[in-house]
Amino acid sequence: MTGAQESGPDAEAYAGLGDWTPESLVVPGEVRAVVSAPHPVLSRAADEVDPTAKETVQLAADLVATMRVSPGCVGLAAPQVGVGARVFAVDVTGHPKAVTLHGTFVLCNARVVEATRWKAGREGCMSVPDLTGDVKRASRLVVEGDLPGTGKPVRLVTDGFEARALQHEIDHCAGLLFLDRVAGAHAVYQRKVYL
Amino acid sequence: MNELAITVIGRDRPGIVADVAEVLARLGANLTDSTMTRLRGHFAMTLICTGPAAAEVEAALAPLAAEGQLLATVRAVTPDGEVPPVGEPYVMAVHGSDRMGIVAAMTRVLVDAGGNVTDLSTRLAGSLYVVLAEVELPAGVADTLVDRLHRTAAELGVEVTLRPADPDLL
Numbered sequence: 001m002t003g004a005q006e007s008g009p010d011a012e013a014y015a016g017l018g019d020w021t022p023e024s025l026v027v028p029g030e031v032r033a034v035v036s037a038p039h040p041v042l043s044r045a046a047d048e049v050d051p052t053a054k055e056t057v058q059l060a061a062d063l064v065a066t067m068r069v070s071p072g073c074v075g076l077a078a079p080q081v082g083v084g085a086r087v088f089a090v091d092v093t094g095h096p097k098a099v100t101l102h103g104t105f106v107l108c109n110a111r112v113v114e115a116t117r118w119k120a121g122r123e124g125c126m127s128v129p130d131l132t133g134d135v136k137r138a139s140r141l142v143v144e145g146d147l148p149g150t151g152k153p154v155r156l157v158t159d160g161f162e163a164r165a166l167q168h169e170i171d172h173c174a175g176l177l178f179l180d181r182v183a184g185a186h187a188v189y190q191r192k193v194y195l
Numbered sequence: 196m197n198e199l200a201i202t203v204i205g206r207d208r209p210g211i212v213a214d215v216a217e218v219l220a221r222l223g224a225n226l227t228d229s230t231m232t233r234l235r236g237h238f239a240m241t242l243i244c245t246g247p248a249a250a251e252v253e254a255a256l257a258p259l260a261a262e263g264q265l266l267a268t269v270r271a272v273t274p275d276g277e278v279p280p281v282g283e284p285y286v287m288a289v290h291g292s293d294r295m296g297i298v299a300a301m302t303r304v305l306v307d308a309g310g311n312v313t314d315l316s317t318r319l320a321g322s323l324y325v326v327l328a329e330v331e332l333p334a335g336v337a338d339t340l341v342d343r344l345h346r347t348a349a350e351l352g353v354e355v356t357l358r359p360a361d362p363d364l365l
Binding site: 043128182184 | 286314323
């Protein structure tokens with residue numbers, strides 16, 4: 001499942017996802033309620049977490065469980081389930097726009113370290129269910145973060161739709177919605193298609 | 196050459212654009228700049244036309260309005276009303292719980308900094324209110340303006356971001 005090769009200046013300190021799967025967390029995930037804007041938790045910069053802490057591991061499992069029961073959901077950040085923690089789950093498997101993909105994974109304390117090849121694209125969000133918007137994102141991305149459970153530092157190199165999903169979720173952890181990044185006065189649309 | 200400012204608004208139905216544009220074309224009114232969109236079930240058109248006299252266009256649109264579903268206004272305006280840009284283009288995004296006065300307060304902050312709003316749209320989705328404004332700002336005011344926008348947004352209980360508009364030229 002691993003896509004582009006993980007490399008770069010900190011390649012020794014940051015490995016790839018390896019054989020990590022949500023099942024590595026051992027605990028079963030529970031589906032949590034998703035909050036919608038204008039809930040204040042969505043506009044607050046979330047806190048760093050201890051990726052090995054029991055509550056972080058449970059949160060990671062819950063994010064995956066909630067993402068899996070939500071049709072069309074390719075990513076879910078902790079603020080979206082009302083928790084101000086820098087944790088998110090992503091899975092773009094099977095999405096027609098995905099090129100490189102890393103399957104289902106959860107990252108803690110993730111940050112963008114390289115972002116290039118900016119492209120506009122239409123985004124929606126489970127927490128802004130009635131609107132979509134045109135947002136410019138890097139289509140080539142390097143992200144570093146920690147795996148929940150082991151706390152192992154990882155580096156992901158990705159592109160296209162998975163890169164967009166990662167930036168969207170990292171924004172959630174910074175208290176930003178896609179609405180904060182839309183291109184202009186006419187770049188937000190009433191959502192017409194529901195899955 | 197007459198320049199006319201025309202507004203048409205009414206309950207949305209198929210054919211409004213075709214009906215109005217047909218009337219204008221028949222009169223030789225050249226449709227220059229326009230915006231046409233659906234706002235909460237109403238179709239709204241704002242048009243600038245050149246050509247015939249205002250009274251002639253008003254009379255020609257009257258049958259459309261007479262059905263009671265459309266409201267049309269026609270006004271002669273001074274041509275060449277373009278305002279030179281005051282500086283660099285920015286996009287302001289505001290979102291939060293709907294309440295009175297968000298547009299008024301936030302745009303006043305922009306104006307007080309010497310800014311000129313060139314485009315603005317709002318969306319109400321459930322209780323979420325979104326304002327997107329394109330604004331030209333004098334050079335060097337953006338940093339202090341951001342602080343003032345944040346203070347005003349905090350008073351209103353909404354979020355605001357101000358970013359340079361995408362400068363891509365191809």
